[in-house]
Each structure stands twice: as structure tokens, then as C-alpha cells.
Amino acid sequence: MKNKSTLKQILIYLKPYLWLIILSVIFSAVSVVLTLYIPILIGRGIDLIVDTGNVDFNGLLPILIQIVIIAAVTALLQWLINTINNRITFKTVRDIRNAAFEKIQCLPFSFLDSHPSGEIVSRVIADADQFADGLLLGFTQLFTGIVTIIGTLIFMLSIHAGITLIVVVLTPLSFFMAKFIASRTYSMFKLQSATRGEQTAFIDEIIPNQKTVKAFSREIQCLEKFDEINERLEKCSLKATFYSSLTNPCTRFINSLVYTGVGLGGALIAVSGGITVGALTCFLSYANQYTKPFNEISGVVTEFQNALACAARLFELIDQKPQSKDGTRVLSDTSGNVVIDNVSFSYSPNRELIKNLNLKVDPGLKIAIVGPTGCGKTTLINLLMRFYDVNKGEIKVDGININEITRASLRRSYGMVLQDTWLKTGTIRENIIMGKPDATEQQIVDAAKAAHSHSFIKRLPNGYDTVISEGGEGLSQGQRQLLCITRIMLSLPPMLILDEATSSIDTRTEIRIQKAFAQMMEGRTTFIVAHRLSTIREADMILVMKDGNIIEQGNHETLLAANGFYAKLYNSQFEQS
């Protein structure tokens, strides 16, 4: 049932190329028939070469010309088929990848957060390739394979039924031989890959920790352990390699038996005048070719199933429900008035997180959110940015329900620095101007100076044009966080969200950045999540969250005076120093 709907979707993607596919099928059929016809012509030609002084040149010449023409046409057709198939394959993959990528851009975070990125990437990249190779090339192979088998049978029958029978009965033998060996070697391969896995695990453990190994002078013991696995690997690898390499000699042997069988039968029949020498030659070359399509088809079936599975995974992604509808109103120059009105939210229906949350934030206020891990701090940010939609209630910015505002304009109104410092592959400059692509050089440098990133950027090999990779190798966690801060210092949006924005920066630098932050926060509504209470102390309002609720609310002094949860939290941290 599932396969059926997958096939249906595949057809939708193939539809633009329907004519090409039909053309490819027709060309394949014609080219196979022509290919099979050539041995017959050669056989006829050979029949005309009888003996010394007895050669029918008049008959031979047209046959040879025919062969040349047919071979040329077949070659042309083969080239066309290849080109057409390439076109279909590559373009279909491109279309599907584009569709998948566009879908990713509008998937809800509930999906993105619950699926490892590697898994989705492998769908878009590897599965798409597998699908194209397996399905499209598999299809043409299957098709030509079947046509070849049927065509050969018909041609052979048209020459001699008896010898055809020999071919038909004997040929599958080699096919079964290959299967037999494959099934016998399966367990050896399994053992080999298990042992290889064991060795890789050992390497994966030791090599990255080589420095620890050296610190404890454990080199020799490690080598001994390695050798022990290595010895075992040699043994099972030898078995797997040797037994699997029997396939070719054995099938070749079986094929030579078929060949001999055809030769024997054909020659005996030829003696009694049943067939000509040319027909025998033709049979011999058929016998040589006949096994090939069988082996190919058996490979195609597995590939086919594999391709279908890949397609199903891809379509599962493409068919995901996109995020809720976008609003239409454009938010510009917001004053920074944020109201959270009776909001409830949970990630999964059976575990309630935020219940009936209410909050009114006047423009320009600094709101600090504190509380133990899992209390809903980050969730609140997810809701403010509309990464997730509220289940109940509403969030308003400047009096407008954020569901009515376009996501783009809402999000651009916030400057966000997260604990997770993501940088994209590209130059430092490209990373800084993400929020303000038209920034001037001076503005960029000013922002970098404010964020204390200018001095280390300057020291990089190419300064602002140094290319960094996504993983940000070469930059420390702290430096990456500084770049993320620079990004916001440059774009200066009307509201700010700082989620543990300085967690990786050493305390001395942090104090310096705080000044720049303080300046930036001036007149901007700011939401701050922090563990360090010093950051929080200066907030206009502190929200103490626990289990999804705001349990205390006020400024530092009033909260301390209330001697509640905040006071307890504060004192426990104080103790720690």
C-alpha cells in the first residue's frame, strides 16, 4: 500500500519527462533487437564462406553492409538512450532535491528539533542519489534485460528449437552457482564486517585519545590489543575474500560448460545438416551473452526495493506538514511593547509545560528570565520568535497578535544571540552582515570593535575575509560567540533576545562586552536568559520560572526581600564562589 503511494509520487516527478521516458523505452527495445540481430547476420555471412574457391561474394557484400549500418544505428541509439537517461535522472534528482530543500525552509521547528540533521541531510543527498540510480537506471536495465532474454529466445527458436533448449536449460546454472556462492559467503562477510567494526571501534577510541595513551605510556599495550584484533581480522578477511572470489571462476566454468554443450549439440546437428556452421556460430555467441541479463536482473530487483525505500524516505520529508500559515501584517519600527496573554504551550500533548502565562513588557525594558534547567526559559524564546506556535492564548507585539505578523518582519525585529553559536561556511564578513547585508566596512569594523571581536579577527590570516567553516574550526567557542554578538551589534534590531549569550566568554572579556551590551540595550526591549546572576541583577524585571510558570516577578531588590525562590537561587550561587 505504501509502495503504491510512493510509486504514485514518483510518477508525479517523472511526469515532465514522460516523453523522454517513452522515447528511451522505444530506443532501448529497438537497440536490443538490433544488437541481437547482428550475430545472425554474421552467421549468415560465415555460411557464405564455404571453402577454397567457393565464397559467395555477391551475397556476402550486402550482409556486411547491413552489419555496418545496423551497428552504426545501434551505436547511435545507445548514445541517445544514455543521454536521455542521464537527462531524466539528473533532472529528476535536481527537482526532488529542490522540493526537499524548500520544504526544509518551511518545516516547523517541532520537526527540525526532533530529527537529527544528519538524518535529513542523508535523505536529501544520499537517498536522492540512490533513488535516481536505482529506480531510473534499474528500470532501463530491467527493461533491456527482459527484452534481451525474450529477443534471444525468439531468435534462437527461429534457428533451431533443440539447441535453444540446451541454452535455456543450462544457462540458469551459472546464475544459481553465483547465488549459491553468495549465500555461502554471506556469513563470512558478516564476520568480516563485524571484526572490522570491532577494529574501527578500537581505532576510534584510541587514536583521538592518543595523547592520553602517551601520557600513561600505554603504547605497547594498545598495540598488543590492536594486533590481537588484527590477527582475527586477517583470518576472517581471508575466508571472505577467497570464497567470494570463487564466484567468477565458477560461473565462468559453468558458462564454458554451456558453451561446450551448445557446441556439441550444434556440431552434431550440423553434421546431420540440421543447421549451418554460421547458425552454430550465432548460437555460440548467444550462449556467451545469455547469462548476462539474468545476473543483471537479479541485481536490479534488490536495487529497485532499495530505491523505493529511499524514495519513500524522501517523500516522507517532502510531504511533512509545513509550519502554520504566515501572517500578513508587516512589523516595522516596533516600539518594543510585548504582551503575553494567557499563553499555554507544550511540546508534546501529554506533558504540559507553560500554563496560562501572562506578561506585559513596556518598551525598552530589560527582562531577565531565571530558573532551573527545564523550567521553560528557552521555550519562552521559541514562542516569542514564533519558532513554535502557542497552543492557547496570544502573544502581541505593539498590540498585534504575532500570528498576524509576517514571520520575517517579526523575527527581524529581534536580535538574537544564542548559547549555540552557529556560523555558516563563508568569510567572517559574510557571517557578520547576515542581518544587514548592505553594511559599510566602517559599520562592520565598529560593530566588531564594540563586541571585542575586532582584535582577534585582525589577527586571522585574511582578517575579515578569512573563510571559516560551519564547525568554526580554528575559532574557540568564545570567539564564535563574539562573532554572533558582532552580528547583532551590526544589525541593531529594536528588540533583543540574549540566551546565555556570553556563556563561553571568559569573565574578563565578558565584563568588557557587558558595557557594549548595556549601551545596545538602551531603549530596546530585551529578554535575557542567564545563569550568572550578575547579568540579571541589573534587569528592570526578573521573571523567576519554574515548571513552566512564572512563580516570582519583580526586580532584584524586591525579590531578595521577598525571600522566596529567587533569594534561594541567588544565595546558592553566592555560596559557590
Next chain:
Amino acid sequence: MKGLFKYFKGYRVQCVLGPLFKLLEASFELLVPLVVAAIIDTGIKTENRTYIIQMCAVMVVLGIVGLICSVTAQYFAARAAVGFTKKLRHALFEKIQGFSYTQLDKLGTATVITRMTSDTNQVQTGVNLTLRLLLRSPFVVLGAMVMAFTIDIKSALIFAVTIPVLSVIVFGIMLISIPLYKKVQSHLDGVTQTTRESLTGARVIRAFALESSETDTFRQRNDMLTKVQRFVGKISALMNPLTYAIINAAIVWLIHTGALRVYSGVLSPGQVVALYNYMSQILIELIKFASLIISITKSAACAKRISDVLNITSLPDNAVEPMPENKDIEFKNVSLRYADAGDNTLTDISFKAYQGQTVGIIGGTGSGKTSLVNLIPAFYKATSGKILIGGKEISQIDTDVLRQNVAVVPQHAVLFSGTIRENMLWGNSGATDIQIQKALKIAQASDIISAKENGLDSIIEQNGRNLSGGQRQRLTIARALVKNAPFLILDDSSCALDYATDARLRSALKNLENKPTTFIVSQRTSSIKHADIIIVLDDGHAVGIGTHEQLLESCEVYREIYESQYKKEGKI
């Protein structure tokens, strides 16, 4: 790469016999068309049934002998390839064990792992294929031509023309398309990267509302990929049609020449059939050979990468001096610059610590704290200046002996799969359970063991996955303590511990009998406040050396760090 040949030692016989048997098999295969010719010319023509049956029996015998030869060849090839690879892997692992920290930094973990795993596997396949097939295909192609010459020189000339033409096409197309496939791969990498980044950076991309520009980038890259793929496709699509056309043209030519030769009585019809059969064999073997060359080229590239690692010379270690009795340690104007780094990591560090003292090292990220302590067990060698223990330069002390005297708790708590006991014995394989328990107690790790059903025999999974960060850290501290060495280095090793545990650990360390000289690296002033000597590092310079009180007075950096932490966390 030639250096790798020595790992064939012990398998030389197999390396010769493998290809040899393969060639024997090919020779038998080449005889078949002659037998068929005999059947046609003698058997059918003279209507001699017995002769036909005899000849077919000869074919079966040829098949059986061929099978035996090739099975033998496969065995020798597999044996040599597997044995060679085993030796290679061993050599590689041994080599890596001998690398210094600098060499390890330079190589990088990921590359080393690829060399040891997928590269060696690829080499094994390559050696196996080479031994089996590298000689076979050219032998069959040339053999077919030689056989053709033995039948009829004039017809054989067609072979002499066809084979080079086919080779040029097959290898030409391959040579053109290989670099193009590399290009395809790099474009595919670009598409992969954009996809991955759109996922890992989804929050940032959407926060800046850059979805549509990301989509444009993706579409562009995807289009480029498709374009390059189709271009390569067009070129490699030429291979089959061209070779097909040429081989058939050659066959037509052959039959025509054959017809003339038969007419003039030089050839028999059976011989024409034999020539035709030889011609048919050529194409298949050439294509096989071409794809074989591709896999061998790939394997050769892997072999090259492996031999690059093997060719790195490990520095000979000729330090042989024993460890001095006196364990006072002194740094004299020590500077360190890492290989390929533009600037010093440590500059002109001098201090002295007496046996049993505690040295605290503090500074911001990247200030050189870890680099400093890494000099003590000679993980890296100082670029200039001297490090002395008991007045003797550590570069003269036998490295193994030196490291036996230094217990390190690294920044990243690394444990290895195995039992807890096995891990504890890393530094001192003769330690008793009592000693281990004692170390665990000092490291505040006794509760980890007592909570486990199997105590010291509890299994630690790879990378200590089944333990929390704090548990791992305490166990690595215990492991270092089991070593019971005169020097102990704690490299930021209490950062995953809560305040109370950290404090208990420090006081337990202080009360150790035969107290080691202890180096504590930390970002927290609270962890090093009570040290005998505190070294304050800023950008590789020691900007302050002294006790807590002295530094508060004299060192501005220290004061700033202290205040930033002290004030921050409370006390106004």
C-alpha cells in the same frame, strides 16, 4: 609509495604464483576458439561425430583445468592481499603510537582514522584485484592477437589496428572523465553543505529571515551540480556506442578479409570463426581492464596517503638519564611556539616550585595554561629556555621515565572501554585493589563504585558514555592518583564538579601522604586561591607570579579575574 612493498615480505611466493596461475587460466581460455575451429573444419566437414565429441571433451577438460588454475590464483591473491594489509595496518598503528604530540596535532585525528580504516580496506581490494586481474586482461587481449597471428598474419593485422584504436577510446574517455567526476563530487559537497547548514543553522537563518536567499543559493548549487553531472554523463555515454561500432566494423572487415583468404585457400571457414571469436573477446577484456585501472588508481591514492603517514620520521629519543632524587622543578625563560604557528604560545616563563608545593595556573581562554603544564611531561618541547627537575634538564631524562613520574588529569575526561579496574590500572599496572579504593576515595569517586553492582568490575562503555561528565572527571582524577607519581597535573579537571565536591577534593589532595608537586590549571580563582604559587597567564606571558594576597596587590589581571568572579556571583 615504493616503501610499502616491504610489507609483501613473506608473501612474495603468493604474489608471483597468483598472477602466474591466472595467466595459465587465460591461456587455456585462449585455446577454446581453436578447438571450436577444429570442430567446424574437421568434425562437421568430415561428419566425424566421434571427433566432435572428443573435441568437446577437450573443451570440458580445458574448462576444468582453467577452473583449478583460477581457484588457485584467487587463493594466492587473497592470501597475499590480506596478509599484506594486516602488516600494513600493524605498521601504521605502531607508527602512530610513536608519534609526538606535535605530529599528532599536525596529522589530525580524522585523517589518521581514515588511513587506518577505509584506506587500508581499499588498498586490500586494490592489491587483490591487481594480483588477480592486472596481468590477465592485457594478456587475453594481446594473447588473442598473437593467436590471430598464428592463424593468419594478414587477418591479424586487423587486430593490430583495432586494439590500439579501442584502447585510445576506452582510456581516453576514462582519463577525461575521472577529473570531471572529482568536480561532480566537489559540487555535491557544496549541495550537501548547504543542506546541512540550513538545518543546523535553522534558528539563525530564520531569525534573520534568510530562508529565501538560502533557497536561492541551494538552487544555484543544485543547478551547477546537475550541469556538471550531465556534462560528464555525455562524455562517458560515448564509451559503449563507440567501442560497439568499432568492434563491429572490425568484425565486418575481418569477415571480408577472411572470405578473400578462404577463397584463395589460405584459411578455412572454421579459422574465420576462430578469428571472429577472438575479436569478440577483446572488447570485454578491454572494458574490464579500464574499470580495473580505475579501482587500482583509487587504491594507489589510498596507498599513497598511507605511505605519507608511514614516511613521517619519528624523532629518535636519545634521552637516557634517570630521574633525579630531588624533585624541585624550575622553568627558566621558557618559550613555546607550536609548529606552523605564527606566534609564541608561551613567552619567557620563569618560576620555581619545590617538591610537594602546589602551583596554581590561571588565565583566560587561550592564555597558554594547558600549554604550560604540557611541557612538564615533555608532551611538547620548549622552543627556548630550560625546564629543570632537580637541576637536570628534562630533555635529558628518558621520556618514559619522565612520564612515569608525572600523573596527568587531562582537560577532557577520557576513559576507555573496559572495566573500571582496567582503567584505574592504566598508570600503574601493579596497583592493588586497596590502592585503587584509596585513590577513588581521595578523588571523591567512591560513591560511583559503591553504586555499581559489580564495583571495580563494572563496565565502562566506549568514551565513558555510560557515566556523567562529573563521574568521568572524578574517575580520571582517581586514575592519576593510582599512578602515585611525584608530579600531579590537574588541567581544569574540576570544572564539571560542584563547589562542595571540588572543595573536598582539594582538601583531600592537600592531606595526601608523600604529597606530589601539584599543578592546578583553572579559570576559577576559588580553585587556586590557596596554592603556594599562582602563575597568572595573559596571552602567553606570565603577568603575575606569587600568592593570592600578593597578586591581589600587584597584578591587575589577577585582580580583574578575581573581581569579575567574586563580584559577579554575589557579594556587592
